[in-house]
Amino acid sequence: MESTEFFDRHRPLLFSIAYRMLGSASDAEDVVQDAWMRFSGTDPAAIRSPKSFATTIVTRLCLDRLKSARATREEYIGPWLPEPVLTAGSEAPDEIVQRAESVTLAFLVLLETLSPEERAVFILKEACDCSHGEIAETLGITVDSSRQLLHRAKERVAAGRSRLTGTTASRRRIASRFAHALLSGDDAALRGLLAADVGLWTDGGGKVLAARRPLIGRDEVVKFLVGLHRTAFARVGPRGSLEISEVNKEPAFLMRVEKQLDSVYVISIDDEVISGMRIIRNPDKLAYIDQQLASRH
Numbered sequence: 041m042e043s044t045e046f047f048d049r050h051r052p053l054l055f056s057i058a059y060r061m062l063g064s065a066s067d068a069e070d071v072v073q074d075a076w077m078r079f080s081g082t083d084p085a086a087i088r089s090p091k092s093f094a095t096t097i098v099t100r101l102c103l104d105r106l107k108s109a110r111a112t113r114e115e116y117i118g119p120w121l122p123e124p125v126l127t128a129g130s131e132a133p134d135e136i137v138q139r140a141e142s143v144t145l146a147f148l149v150l151l152e153t154l155s156p157e158e159r160a161v162f163i164l165k166e167a168c169d170c171s172h173g174e175i176a177e178t179l180g181i182t183v184d185s186s187r188q189l190l191h192r193a194k195e196r197v198a199a200g201r202s203r204l205t206g207t208t209a210s211r212r213r214i215a216s217r218f219a220h221a222l223l224s225g226d227d228a229a230l231r232g233l234l235a236a237d238v239g240l241w242t243d244g245g246g247k248v249l250a251a252r253r254p255l256i257g258r259d260e261v262v263k264f265l266v267g268l269h270r271t272a273f274a275r276v277g278p279r280g281s282l283e284i285s286e287v288n289k290e291p292a293f294l295m296r297v298e299k300q301l302d303s304v305y306v307i308s309i310d311d312e313v314i315s316g317m318r319i320i321r322n323p324d325k326l327a328y329i330d331q332q333l334a335s336r337h
Contacts, residue, residue, distance in 0.1 A: 043080050046090050053168065054098045056143070060163045061102035061156075062109075063122035063148045065328040071101045095170070096178040099160050103179075106156040113152075117246030119254055121318050122148040123325040124304050126332040128286035141204055142167045145288050145306050145318045150200050154193050161186055162193040203310070204289065211309045215284055215291030218307065218314060223282070225269035227262055234258045235313045245322035261317070272303070287329070294333070301330045 047054075051072060058068035075097040079090075087093045113120060122145055141147055142163075151159050160179060164170040165186075170178070172186040179186070204211075214233065221229035240261045244250025255261050272295070280297040287294075293305040304326065308316035320326065 043084065043090075047076050047079060047094065050091060050094060054094055057095065057163060057168060058098050058102050059125070060142060060148065060151065060167060061099070061159060062105060063152065064325075065123045065125045067105060067123075069328075071098055071105065074101055092174055092177065095164070095168070095174075099164065099178050103156050103160060106159070117244075118250055118252045119241040119243055120149075120152070121145055121241060121243035121320050121325070122288075124287045124292070124306060124320050124329050126285060126287055126329050127289050141289075143288050144204070144290055144308070146200075146308055146316060147197075148288075150197050153196055157181075158189050158193040158196070161189040162197070165190055205311050206309065208286070210312075211291050211307075212284065212286075214309050214312065214314065215293075215307050219282065219284060219293055222265055222269060225266060227266050230262050230265055231258060233314050234261060235310065235315045238313075238315055238317070240264060240317045240319070242319040243322050243325065245324065247323060248321045250319070250321050294329075301326045301333070304329065 054072050054075060055068050058071040059065055062068055062071070075094060078097050079094055082093070124145065125143075127143070151162070154162060157179065161175055164175045164178065165172070172183045172190075175181075175186045176183045181189075206214075218230070218233050220226075221233060236258050237256065238258055238261050240251070240255040242250040251264065255264055280295065280302070282296075283294045285292055285294055287304060287306050291307045291309070293307075295302045295305070303319055303321045306318045306320070307314055308318075
């Protein structure tokens with residue numbers, strides 16, 4: 041098989057590894073492109089397993105980026121959220137990855153608590169079913185070290201691991217009811233749809249208006265949402281639009297103002313109530329999903 045054909049066939053897998061490692065779709069695309077350049081420039085006779093070789097290149101490139109990005113993340117203004125990706129229908133860039141929970145925004149944020157090496161081992165084992173032997177070869181470590189890193193990673197994520205409950209259709213129904221309550225400013229309806237300990241995070245990156253701290257609890261979140269109805273959602277109408285779709289395997293609202301993508305609201309639903317909302321407003325993090333939306337039309 042020619043290298044171009046092989047790489048194109050495995051691109052979704054390589055993208056899914058890079059995206060989970062970096063939390064950025066645009067950076068993941070850059071890594072995959074860089075990996076292709078390195079892959080295609082290697083003598084095929086020297087490659088024992090093309091899939092393992094490509095995975096190794098992508099993983100090591102991601103580790104380099106994570107180590108250099110750590111200081112930038114620490115200086116980030118307000119809550120940091122991953123770059124959202126559209127996963128509705130055939131647009132999903134990680135279509136071959138079956139573990140949907142590992143691509144939710146909540147889980148990607150949870151991965152941020154791991155060291156780069158722990159994250160790499162966890163993703164390669166849990167999301168890609170690599171053996172410890174393959175992981176050890178990829179990272180240049182021993183099999184025992186791989187097992188130890190996975191054990192530590194599992195311990196860290198166990199308590200906060202997100203889960204998708206219900207079906208895509210049931211989650212979408214709840215999201216539709218929530219959208220109606222939000223657009224009408226019905227605080228009673230909003231309260232009925234939110235979990236008592238619901239959390240809300242807004243990522244503006246210091247570039248647009250956004251809450252600088254997480255909001256936790258039904259009362260605080262409802263107050264914020266009612267305020268959104270009076271301000272941000274007042275712009276949805278003749279000058280804007282609101283679309284319900286699926287982002288990172290969860291229901292989401294995509295709000296446009298003056299034809300520009302203004303924000304993405306991702307809704308986490310747990311046992312028929314909304315347990316979390318993540319609002320991405322940083323313009324730098326909306327470019328990739330905006331391109332995905334444009335390619336549908």
